[in-house]
Amino acid sequence: MKVFILLSVLSLIAGEYDYGYRVDNQLLKSFNDVGERSCCEECIAYTNCQSVNYNKNNYSCELNYQHISGPGKAIHAEYVYMDRSHCFSLASCSERFCNLSCNANEKCALTSTNQPACIITECNPTSTIPDITPKHVRREVGLSWWLWCTVPPTTSIQLFTCDTDGQWVNHYSSCVCWYGTYLDGNYCTKCPAGKHLPYYNKVGYSSCIDCPSGHYTPGPGYGWCYKCTLGSYQSSPGRSYCDLCPSGSYSIDEAATSCIACPAGQHSPISGSTSCIDCPEGHYTSAPGHGNCIPCPAGYWQNHIGQTTCNPCQVGKYNDAVGKKNCKHCKEGTFSDSEGAASCKKCPLFTYQDQTGQSFCKSCVIALSEGSTSC
Incomplete structure (x- = not known):
């Protein structure tokens, strides 16, 4: 029939x-x-x-x-x-063909089986259900009608559903939860920070999905996760934040799950870096992961950037300070006979040196004072 x-x-x-x-x-x-x-x-x-x-x-x-x-x-x-x-x-x-007498907030419509039914068209002014208007009645799904909300719920929202003839009933077997919310009993509840639910759902999910590593949600109720920005990372799933790459490391990719250590010869002095910097002249790093470069010690020098070692001062030269890009010549009356000298030695008795930058002193038959520059 x-x-x-x-x-x-x-x-x-x-x-x-x-x-x-x-x-x-x-x-x-x-x-x-x-x-x-x-x-x-x-x-x-x-x-x-x-x-x-x-x-x-x-x-x-x-x-x-x-x-x-x-x-x-x-x-x-x-x-x-x-x-x-x-x-x-x-x-x-x-x-x-729809001749039912419906309530003020309903209209008569034929269901998919061509049976007349009163379908809600707007909320009753005394209704406790917020944010529902006629245009937000879900389109027909087979033999059912669905309802959703105009805006994502601020905390949770109570939803009505309907039976197979398209008539509204006061039960919750088929709530349509907004993205970023899950079905918690009779309510659509926001996903907590660090989790998400990326789609509307008719039956309702009872839990949300952890954001994957390299992603986060900063608060509750998100339908998607944000990527960690350049210079940051997140190694664990289900987090509400990303960590800045610590000094000595950097990140050049979105959604990074770890940071990259600065190579030897470079450094990154601040957290959240997206690149590393060459060590300046007079400085070095011999291993990866340095936040600051190391000054060349006394007796050593480096006149190039991005270096992993410093050079010892040659004989006849010295360096009495750290972080230098060159060495100084020993003065007249002094000498340096070994590499890496931080100071020069005075010429002993019966010797002298009348030139700079020397590794020895000249002999003299006269017993002069130490550090003599002539015989």
């Missing part, structure tokens, strides 16, 4: 209606989780829509920008093809 009623209703509807056909390559827009009438309503709402392809198996809707009749349509058993004029007639047909 129900099949007879359905066919009788459809026979009254004008326009083109082809069961088992669709139009290819004319796509204007597509929707998922919609009913046949909702698909038509979407077409009516778009002035460029001339026809629809409705998939009765997965409840998907395709709006076409062309109306193609007869041989222009392809055979697809799971589809129903309707032109725009049929959609207008289908909308008026729903009103014609």
Whole structure:
């Protein structure tokens, strides 16, 4: 009997209606989780829509920008093809055959089985459910209707659902939770910081997903995780922050799970670095991971940047300070006979040195004082 009623209703509807056909390559827009009438309503709402392809198996809707009749349509058993004029007639047909007396906040509509039902259109002014308006009633899904919220809930939000005839009931078996929230009993509750839920869900997930390593959410209620920025990292999942790369290391990639140690000869003096700096003249680092470069010790020098060692002062030269890029010549009356000298020695008795930068003193028959510059 129900099949007879359905066919009788459809026979009254004008326009083109082809069961088992669709139009290819004319796509204007597509929707998922919609009913046949909702698909038509979407077409009516778009002035460029001339026809629809409705998939009765997965409840998907395709709006076409062309109306193609007869041989222009392809055979697809799971589809129903309707032109725009049929959609207008289908909308008026729903009103014609829906004669229930509904409450002020409801409207009469035919379900997918062409049975009249009172469908909520807006919240009752005394309702305790916030942020619900007619346009946020979920499109038809097979035989059911769904409800979602206008904005993500600030803490949690109570949702209504409906039975298979599209009539609202006060139970919560099929809540539609906003992205970033999960179904906690009768409420959609925000995912805690460090976790996310990236999609709306009809049945409701009972838990959220940890952000992977290299990602974070800074607070509750996020549908996605942020990547750690350059110069930062996160080695653990489920975190609400990223750590800055410590001094001596850097990061050049988003979503880094670790930092890279600065190579020998370089350093990074501050945290959160995205590159390392060559050690300046007179400085070095001999191993990776230094935040600061090491000054060359007394007796040593380095006149190039980015070096891993310092050079000892040659004989006849010295360096009495750290961090120098060259050595000084020993003065007259002094000498240095070994490499890496931090100071020069005075010429002993019976010797002298009248030149600079020498590694020895000259002999003298006269017992002069130490450090003599002449004989």
